[in-house]
Amino acid sequence: xxxxxxxxxxxxxxxxxxxxxxxxxxxxxxxxxxxxxxxxxxxxxxxxxxxxxxxxxxxxxxxxxxxxxxxxxxxxxxxxxxxxxxxxxxxxxxxxxxxxxxxxxxxxxxxxxxxxxxxxxxxxxxxxxxxxxxxxxxxxxxxxxxxxxxxxxxxxxxxxxxxxxxxxxxxxxxxxxxxxxxxxxxxxxxxxxxxxxxxxxxxxxxxxxxxxxxxxxxxxxxxxxxx
Amino acid sequence: xxxxxxxxxxxxxxxxxxxxxxxxxxxxxxxxxxxxxxxxxxxxxxxxxxxxxxxxxxxxxxxxxxxxxxxxxxxxxxxxx
Numbered sequence: 001x002x003x004x005x006x007x008x009x010x011x012x013x014x015x016x017x018x019x020x021x022x023x024x025x026x027x028x029x030x031x032x033x034x035x036x037x038x039x040x041x042x043x044x045x046x047x048x049x050x051x052x053x054x055x056x057x058x059x060x061x062x063x064x065x066x067x068x069x070x071x072x073x074x075x076x077x078x079x080x081x082x083x084x085x086x087x088x089x090x091x092x093x094x095x096x097x098x099x100x101x102x103x104x105x106x107x108x109x110x111x112x113x114x115x116x117x118x119x120x121x122x123x124x125x126x127x128x129x130x131x132x133x134x135x136x137x138x139x140x141x142x143x144x145x146x147x148x149x150x151x152x153x154x155x156x157x158x159x160x161x162x163x164x165x166x167x168x169x170x171x172x173x174x175x176x177x178x179x180x181x182x183x184x185x186x187x188x189x190x191x192x193x194x195x196x197x198x199x200x201x202x203x204x205x206x207x208x209x210x211x212x213x214x215x216x217x218x219x220x221x222x223x224x225x226x227x
Numbered sequence: 228x229x230x231x232x233x234x235x236x237x238x239x240x241x242x243x244x245x246x247x248x249x250x251x252x253x254x255x256x257x258x259x260x261x262x263x264x265x266x267x268x269x270x271x272x273x274x275x276x277x278x279x280x281x282x283x284x285x286x287x288x289x290x291x292x293x294x295x296x297x298x299x300x301x302x303x304x305x306x307x308x
Contacts, residue, residue, distance in 0.1 A: 058294055065291060094294070101296035108244050148241060148297055173242070 001219045003029040004042035006072070008063045013049035013086065016196045021046065024199035025212040034068045044081040044215055045072060047088025049141070049194060059102060059144050060090030069095060081125055081215050082188045086142055089190035098181055098190045099157070100149035106173030110143035114204065116168035117179050117193060121161045124182055125218035126189045129210035135168060136207035138193040145192040147174035160184055165191055228307040229274050231284055235293045235300045236267035273307070280304060
């Protein structure tokens with residue numbers, strides 16, 4: 001299985017993401033620069049955290065208009081797993097692939113620490129290696145992670161089981177304590193916490209590794225069926 | 228040429244923690260009469276004349292300049308001589 005980590009100007013968690021896929025998970029992975037990117041040959045797309053285009057205008061807004069975006073839309077349409085973490089999540093929101101938007105943290109502070117997340121849906125291709133309602137420890141690092149959507153959208157997210165993770169102790173004011181959501185089809189996950197920074201005990205937690213293992217298990221199962 | 232002035236504000240009902248912080252600061256400067264502050268963005272665009280300029284600016288706002296999930300926008304168009 002081959003992962004593509006799409007690197008934008010200002011991405012700064014791209015190497016962590018690469019390390020998680022390549023070294024911790026043991027899969028094939030490449031860093032692909034957004035301008036030269038041909039991501040059609042990859043099985044999964046990872047959008048890393050950071051400050052693409054310096055967060056100009058709004059976080060993720062400028063990256064969401066760059067040429068590689070059409071290819072990412074194609075990957076989404078093809079049903080490939082697409083994971084956006086932190087700024088990657090903001091890009092997916094700005095693309096309109098996931099519903100809602102990000103506001104500044106309620107307390108206006110950039111926060112960088114471990115949070116407990118509750119696995120709300122353990123049946124997605126990203127969370128199948130977790131137990132439902134399991135509490136996992138994953139670090140956050142953001143100034144604009146205050147997820148917002150209107151109440152109608154929130155109801156819809158709940159009704160379709162699109163909420164993958166919630167915060168046990170909401171740090172940023174996100175509606176419904178939301179930490180991560182999927183699209184309706186379930187092949188796109190956006191989350192503010194950083195699973196790629198929690199893939200070995202040396203980093204303080206290895207709870208994030210199972211997210212990457214989930215993607216791999218899902219891929220193996222689908223390919224075994226297709227073969 | 229036209230000068231387009233675009234004003235972007237958070238939708239009513241969307242909490243504005245930044246505005247709240249500014250209001251608190253005003254209060255500590257003893258401007259206690261300020262009951263609410265909303266922080267927005269202002270942009271100036273110089274655009275070549277075209278007959279569909281309104282439509283064009285609407286599209287720019289919808290596609291990029293504002294995020295319609297959380298923001299409203301308005302604009303004025305002025306002739307530049």
